[in-house]
Amino acid sequence: MRQTTLFTFFAAVLMAIALFYLKYEVNSLQDELAELNGAIARDKEAVHVLRAEWSYLNETGRLRELAGRYLDLEPTKPEQIATPADIAERLPVPSAFTPDGNIAADAHRARADANQADINRGGKQ
Numbered sequence: 001m002r003q004t005t006l007f008t009f010f011a012a013v014l015m016a017i018a019l020f021y022l023k024y025e026v027n028s029l030q031d032e033l034a035e036l037n038g039a040i041a042r043d044k045e046a047v048h049v050l051r052a053e054w055s056y057l058n059e060t061g062r063l064r065e066l067a068g069r070y071l072d073l074e075p076t077k078p079e080q081i082a083t084p085a086d087i088a089e090r091l092p093v094p095s096a097f098t099p100d101g102n103i104a105a106d107a108h109r110a111r112a113d114a115n116q117a118d119i120n121r122g123g124k125q
Contacts, residue, residue, distance in 0.1 A: 090115060 056062070067073060082090075090111065 092111070
């Protein structure tokens, strides 16, 4: 009976130590959880503020006023709209497909000069 009493006493002491350790571990985790919940709440508030600011900054009336004040924009002219064929004409010819790279460079330079002349005259861009 004496061995059983000793075993029970040591088991009770061991359980008390384990319970003490577990209590402080749970308290530590609860503190961490409260800190994380606070951080989440602060982040949600920051997101809310940022969305409100984004909504204000992207308001069409405000953007229209800023564009009118700071950008020199004009309505698009029909001559400025290109078709796929116009784009194909303006693409440079790769020198790998021509026997002489200088010819391709000269053709590209001539085409670029013609395009610049069109732009200067107010034609297609």
